[in-house]
Amino acid sequence: MMVYCQRCGSGMPGVAHFCSNCGAAMPPTPFYPVHPLVRPHVGRVIGGVCMALARAHGWDVVVIRIIAVLGLIFSSGLFGIAYLIAWVAIPEEPLPLPGAYPPSV
Template identity: 50%
Template sequence: MAIYCRNCGKAMADDARFCPGCGAQTWAPGPYPASVTRLVRPRAGRMIAGVCQGLANAYAWDVVWVRVITVLLTVFGGGAGLLAYVIFWIVMPEEPIVLPPPASPYQPPSQG
């Protein structure tokens, strides 16, 4: 599965952090490798349980629109938005606590 640069549309490797074509940073940068689901409820930026924020992070959506659609589905969709929210709340894992990386033991080789 390839991802595409939002800036220039060039295909990139799944784990690429920057576009090889234009150098733009890829969407949804995070501590998770591409093989691990990004569909988690983040601890930062959440309003209730972090479901909307998590979906926005995972799919590079605008969290405001995710919330608006959820509310609209709840109000006008017979509670479908609320139902979906609760389901996502149950199935989405909470973001693990990310510890700061330890100081790197790597020392650049000194020239003389």
């Protein structure tokens, strides 16, 4: 995802807070995840659901995994079903093409 400076029109990654060209403040994008919700190929443990959620929201994947494990233990398997649903619902990350990473959605 790209954002464009309102002053000079330079394109920057969506996570930029200031224009790298002219230094103008970029418009805040609180409703856009910092990364599209996709299950990555690299870094996944089971289905990549924890990793996808962590990356999309900027959370620490370790925290997500601890919550997931605790949820699995204390929910008598309901959490596991939720994980399977998320596994199916969250699309797999498209294989990055050379020179085309990060993928634009």
